[in-house]
Amino acid sequence: MTTKAYGAHAADKPVGAIAIERRAPGANDVQIDIAYCGVCHSDLHTVRSEWPGTLYPCVPGHEIVGHVSAVGDAVSGFKVGDVVGVGCLVDSCGECGACHDHLEQFCEKGMIGTYNGPTPDAPGHTLGGYSQRIVVDQGFVLHVRHPEEQLAAVAPLLCAGITTYSPLRHWNAGPGKKVGVVGIGGLGHMGLKIAHALGAHVVAFTTSESKREEALKLGADQVVNSREAGQMKAHAGSFDFILDTVAAPHNLDAFTGLLKRDGTLCLVGAPASPHPSPSVMGLIFGRKSIAGSLIGGIAETQEMLDFCAEHGIVAEIEMIAAQDIEPSYERMLKSDVKYRFVIDVATM
Structure with missing residues (x-):
């Protein structure tokens, strides 16, 4: 499925509009129409190859909030219309000691990041949340229980x-x-x-x-x-x-x-x-x-989201349009944000 996204084709190229392909939902998959995606310092480091190993095209974004638009036949915990989130990882081996302890972020075979991680889907690596939709295994999708008007400010909770x-x-x-x-x-x-x-x-x-x-x-x-x-x-x-x-x-x-x-x-x-x-x-x-410490496992991330919903906790954010991602990076480098940029994906 062709999807609008924002990403870069090289370290010295600005983030801009690109078209990407998303897989059709498999039996265990949840398809999410993304409403908001936070902008993390990791996004900038990765897309500009300031950390080694960036694969291009690079579509960053691992602070994702949206609505379920389709589910696979074997999906039991989610239904169309649910408000959900996706954080920094979208897969792990599921077999090692860390995975058995619900600490998928420490997967001994290497967790699969929401972007720049290996995947059989084209182009061979994961593409993140600076996009209109994403397809994720149900085991790595999270329920969001905050009210609708807080959803943009929930996105940064995922990282x-x-x-x-x-x-x-x-x-x-x-x-x-x-x-x-x-x-x-x-x-x-x-x-x-x-x-x-x-x-x-x-x-x-x-x-x-x-x-x-x-x-x-x-x-x-x-x-x-x-x-x-x-x-x-x-x-x-x-x-x-x-x-x-x-x-x-x-x-x-x-x-x-x-x-x-x-x-x-x-x-x-x-x-x-x-x-x-x-x-x-x-x-x-x-x-x-x-x-x-490195992020958290899926169970603990759900616990965090529920705790924050119960206590009315969200991030302090500044909403931006997709076209303003590059300027937001420059402002982020100057600490000119209080305290997290969030992309309104409707602007794509």
């Missing part, structure tokens, strides 16, 4: 939401826990909202004094300017967990020093070059950990 929810849940953020969130951007603003809703005492870290009031509105109980030594020192040794969302190299010791004994600093930002090597002594004296 930014689960990327922050999963580590907050894994490290038991909640009542009685002091949780830090480093960086107030596309990921960080979701981390603040979710940590607050989980019941933790939430501290936002920012290098921008101008974000103080915004952080408080997003759910922070306190805000620390991480460039102010006195403000940082006042929190030394007091955090159970710190979620670091910053995608640029920075000094991790500044944050491991704020952890309690057995505290964890979890990295979810992915910088293009490594962080300066952290002090081993700072970890040894306190049995502290530096960890990482």
